[in-house]
Amino acid sequence: MKRFKQSLQKVMPLFISLSLLYTGNVSADVAVVVHPSNNSEFDETIIKKTFLGKSKSFSNGKSTILIGLSSTDDITQEFNRKVIGKSSSQVKAYWSKILFTGKGTPPQELDSSALVLQAVASNQDAIGYLDPSVVDDSVKVVATF
Template sequence: MRAVGSKFFLICHCVVAVAGLTMKSVRAEVAVVVSSNSSLANLTPSEVTEIFLRSSAELPSGRTLVPVDQMEGSGIRNEFYEKVARKNATQLRAYWARRVFTGKGEPPRELPDANAVKRWVASNPYAVGYIDLAQADSTVKIVLMLR
């Protein structure tokens, strides 16, 4: 009986390990994008963090960018903030609750999906957003890749 229990445990452990590897492999490459008409060539991860956490929207060049988020709860949004700001969804909600309560800022505008983000960014030379790399097209310019 003990051998059967050990084999069952081993099989369960293997299934969980494989599932974990599969989940990591489906993670998207996040592209930070601006309008294809923008003169901006690239952004650093720290600049993107400052822009989206609204600690500073002004770049060293003096240019101010307006960030736009995807909907709360979307996988790409969670992945973006984990990669760029090292914050999960709960930490991000707490961050914005504090900022709003103290009058230090409002979160970026939320749009429903990547297509809405692309349309908004493409039509506004001062907007910056993020999408899955696979959704990038000629209407936007990639200024940072988050892997």
């Protein structure tokens, strides 16, 4: 028993360090961006309604074009959890129903945050979410979660 306790005392600091490292990587920030000329109002509720297809236009009256990342991307999973309040599989099921009933179109999925940045920067009606580390002056950040 004494030997077990000694072994445990040696291993425990390593276990705690690895646990903290893992926990620190689970949560990432997500930036919601629009074209710099978009002067619409944004808050968490508006963004959620927009990305659920419940609001199809900005407060300036222009139609929205939804841009996102692959449903398996960590940023998408964070966005869905923090903003939408659902898991990625729940969001996918939600959009399947909306698409089937003809009531909306899910966000266009791109392969990287850099591609989302380019898509939003080149379209005044686009709104997207991405990794904040790639944001530059070509877009305007309207929220960070």
